[in-house]
Amino acid sequence: MSALASINLKWFVDTQFGCLHHSLASTHLPRLWLQSDNTVKEIRNGNAGRFAAALTQGNVFTCVSHNHLIVGHTHEDCDALFSVVASCLGAAPTLETPADVIRCISKKLQRLVEDKSMEFRCEMIETVRDWVELLPDNITLRNAYRDRKPKMGEEKKKVPQSFCFVTREGMPSQGDEVTKDERLPRVLRRSDYEDRRLDVFALIKQTMAKTALSQNALLILPQALLPQTEAFLNSVSLAAS
16 A cells, blocks of 8 residues: 655645555455555654544454664565656656546556465555544654663664554463553543453554564553443444444
8 A cells, every 4th residue: 555645744634544545445454564665754653543542442463563674674575666666656747637647557467466366455545534633632642653762871772663453352361471561541441351351552662673662561552431432333334234
């Protein structure tokens, strides 16, 4: 899934989420895996994290993983495909309508993708919602994406690049064996497990290859805010069936 966007960052976010939403409408898998390049800032992680947390708490997916490739990574298959797209569009004699662009890309890429036993679709999205405004604004991702200052004698910590959003009940042993940070305003705190099982945590690793978390699991979306999450998912027709 990719999108061409202008330098307007808000429009960029809305366009990317529009493409993602369009793809999710026909997806019936238990887990969502999002793969991004290594430029954490340009991915607009705060918005991506809010979307991922809502999808997880609303049971659209059992968990959502969002990973970034490390700086200096070798090119992925998708990078090669971007080059093919640029070449075929540059070589086209005329491109007068969006339909011309779709035909041009499909003619060049369909066989390449299907030869790798993958499904290929090139579709046009005519309207894009104001996703930044629609996303739940009650999700806090403080300390999830930034480079923490090292303590005296520690090496400088690097920005983490691998994130998994999962509910309390979706963690091993329901999270009992995971060290967690669960700071919440008193009004949102609950004592019974049934009122906390849909709390959403961000599990953060330094890179995808690491086997241990780089910090404590962060509670970012308590179950007490489930009504707001459901309202968001219903507004964009992504509520779990």
